[in-house]
Amino acid sequence: MYASAPSTILSSLQQRSRFLVSSLSEASSSASRFLRLEEVCKHLLLYPEQKAIMCKAGLLKTTLLLKNDSSDKVIQEQAKCVLALVGYHDPPKGDGIRILSIDGGGTRGIMAIEILRQLEAKTNKKVFELFDFICGVSSGAILSVLLGALRMSLDDCEYLYRKLSDEIFCRSTIWGTSRLMWSHAYYDTTAWVNVLKKTFGETLMIDTAKDKDTPKLAVISAIMNLSHLQAFAFRNYDFPPRVQSYYRGSCRYRLWEGIRASGAAPGYFEEYCLDDYLHQDGGVLVNNPTALAIHEAQLLWPSDSIQCVMSLGSGRYVPAVSPSLTSTSLKTKILKIIDSATDTEAVHITVNDLLTPDTYFRLNPYLTEFLTLDENRKEKLDQMKVDAQMYLRRNEYKFSSVAQTLLRKRSLFKHSKDWLKTQKDMIF
Numbered sequence: 001m002y003a004s005a006p007s008t009i010l011s012s013l014q015q016r017s018r019f020l021v022s023s024l025s026e027a028s029s030s031a032s033r034f035l036r037l038e039e040v041c042k043h044l045l046l047y048p049e050q051k052a053i054m055c056k057a058g059l060l061k062t063t064l065l066l067k068n069d070s071s072d073k074v075i076q077e078q079a080k081c082v083l084a085l086v087g088y089h090d091p092p093k094g095d096g097i098r099i100l101s102i103d104g105g106g107t108r109g110i111m112a113i114e115i116l117r118q119l120e121a122k123t124n125k126k127v128f129e130l131f132d133f134i135c136g137v138s139s140g141a142i143l144s145v146l147l148g149a150l151r152m153s154l155d156d157c158e159y160l161y162r163k164l165s166d167e168i169f170c171r172s173t174i175w176g177t178s179r180l181m182w183s184h185a186y187y188d189t190t191a192w193v194n195v196l197k198k199t200f201g202e203t204l205m206i207d208t209a210k211d212k213d214t215p216k217l218a219v220i221s222a223i224m225n226l227s228h229l230q231a232f233a234f235r236n237y238d239f240p241p242r243v244q245s246y247y248r249g250s251c252r253y254r255l256w257e258g259i260r261a262s263g264a265a266p267g268y269f270e271e272y273c274l275d276d277y278l279h280q281d282g283g284v285l286v287n288n289p290t291a292l293a294i295h296e297a298q299l300l301w302p303s304d305s306i307q308c309v310m311s312l313g314s315g316r317y318v319p320a321v322s323p324s325l326t327s328t329s330l331k332t333k334i335l336k337i338i339d340s341a342t343d344t345e346a347v348h349i350t351v352n353d354l355l356t357p358d359t360y361f362r363l364n365p366y367l368t369e370f371l372t373l374d375e376n377r378k379e380k381l382d383q384m385k386v387d388a389q390m391y392l393r394r395n396e397y398k399f400s401s402v403a404q405t406l407l408r409k410r411s412l413f414k415h416s417k418d419w420l421k422t423q424k425d426m427i428f
Contacts, residue, residue: 017043017050021057030072037066037078044085044238045206045252051086052241060088064426077210084209085251087240088425089216089300091418092132095408096307097297100131100215101290103344103364104138104283105314106265106373107165110158110381111365112143112312114388117154122403126151130406131310133216133300135293137282139314139373141219141262145200145255148215149208149236160199165376168192187374189270192263196256205236205258206251218296220282220289221261223248224271229285231292232277234258239299246295268374288313288344290351290362306359308405309351313344313364315371315384361402365391 020043024036040059044051051059059082067079083089092098102112116127123130127147136144139161146152146160168187208214219234233249234257253274261272261279272279286292290311298306348362365388371380392399 013047013050014053017047017054018057021054021059021062025058025062030070030075033066033070033075034072034078037063037075037082041078041081041085041206044082048085048238051238055086055241060086061426061428064088064422068422068426080210080212081206084206084237087238087243087300089237090212091410091414092301092304092307093129093410094132094307094406095410095414096305097133097301098131098307098406099290099293099297099309100127100134100144101288101293101309101311102134102136102140102143103289103312103314104136104140104262104281104287104373106139107161107169107375107381108314108367108371108373108384109139109143110161110384111315111388112140113154113158113161114385115312115363115365115392116147118389118392118399119403119406120154122400123407125407127154128213128215131215133218133293133297135218135220135289135296136262137220137287137289138263138265140289140312141259141282144217144219145259148217149203149255150200162376162378162381164195165374165381167195169374169376187268192269193256193260196260200255200259203255204251205234205253205255208236208255209251216297216300218249218289218293219258219262220286220292221258221264221272221279222282222285223277224280225278231282231286231289232261232279233292233296234261235296237300243299245299247292265373286347288347291347294351306355307408308402309355309360310402310406311348311351311360311362311364313362315365315367315387316345317367317370319370358401358405361398361405363391363395363399363402 020036020040024033024040027033027036063079063082067076067083070076070079119130120126128151134144134148136142143157146157168191205217208217214236217236221232221234223230223232231247233245233247234253235249235251238251239245257274261274262282263269264272264279265281266284282289288311290309294306294309344364351360352362368383368387371384375381
């Protein structure tokens with residue numbers, strides 16, 4: 001009796017999945033179609049493993065017809081959400097896949113903002129128009145969502161960064177130290193969560209897929225309560241049936257939850273418990289998410305080659321060579337271990353070896369001085385902008401190459417293949 005229970009539940013779930021597809025195909029009014037699409041979305045968010053059965057029952061064909069033939073914008077948007085959940089994605093807008101990866105680094109994200117501001121000026125296009133896939137860690141995660149999902153201007157992004165640095169990274173040493181001892185967090189995590197909720201609202205990651213101009217987004221955290229550290233991707237997409245990423249992840253969480261998890265830097269903010277997982281700052285494991293972004297993007301568009309990978313660092317400081325030492329202090333040893341764990345250049349070297357120079361571009365400005373991720377002094381933030389500008393002037397040829405590569409348009413042949421594939425999927 002007990003052995004048959006799981007199979008009975010599975011059978012009931014499969015019947016429910018087929019019923020939802022049948023109900024959607026039979027819906028005649030705009031209101032009923034929208035409600036059925038909404039039910040399908042909720043079902044797939046709860047039971048993503050059911051997408052293969054639902055696609056076999058005709059979900060893909062039905063949803064594509066609704067998306068392409070309906071004049072109702074609300075139905076089109078909800079249909080796009082369903083398609084994202086079953087792993088059906090529009091082809092890249094460029095000649096191939098264009099990826100933006102943004103490192104973590106706290107308020108040093110000001111440097112990434114400045115680089116992207118210069119890129120927009122050089123291409124005369126917004127960031128969300130230039131990339132098909134945007135991936136970020138910690139402060140890079142915030143920037144990914146602000147630019148990719150909310151379409152915020154870079155001036156507004158910088159204003160928000162500076163405002164947050166004043167509000168969040170402002171605490172007396174005594175109070176901060178007492179919190180660190182009590183909750184392992186120097187800064188007020190509750191205040192940080194309230195700011196995130198106010199900025200990003202209750203929007204789900206997958207809801208951003210309703211807009212055809214929104215790039216694919218991945219926000220990366222590190223799971224701490226498994227046998228070994230693993231990266232977790234908060235996505236606004238899912239993969240096709242029988243396609244699985246190496247990395248755990250989900251698209252059913254809110255934007256603010258993904259950023260909260262990705263930015264839970266040890267010692268700065270409390271770790272974040274979400275369902276079965278305990279999350280901390282993604283930079284603990286993958287402070288440079290470029291390789292992860294390439295892996296995910298190639299699963300989404302296996303037939304397309306990579307057109308451009310732009311990897312943004314949050315600045316690096318190269319100190320003067322110190323005299324040889326015969327021993328080091330415990331503090332120095334710990335700092336070296338932390339530095340090694342959050343290293344971004346090792347990933348860069350690997351990716352640089354695998355991709356061609358006209359495809360992969362790593363932009364990581366040099367810092368005038370070492371600055372922590374909670375730096376909030378105005379003059380230091382201004383200096384970071386100047387450092388980024390100096391770096392771009394010294395690497396003008398490289399930066400121009402990035403812009404030219406990103407602007408390469410999709411060929412007429414590829415557009416024709418894309419159209420034929422869509423027609424085929426709507427018929428069969």
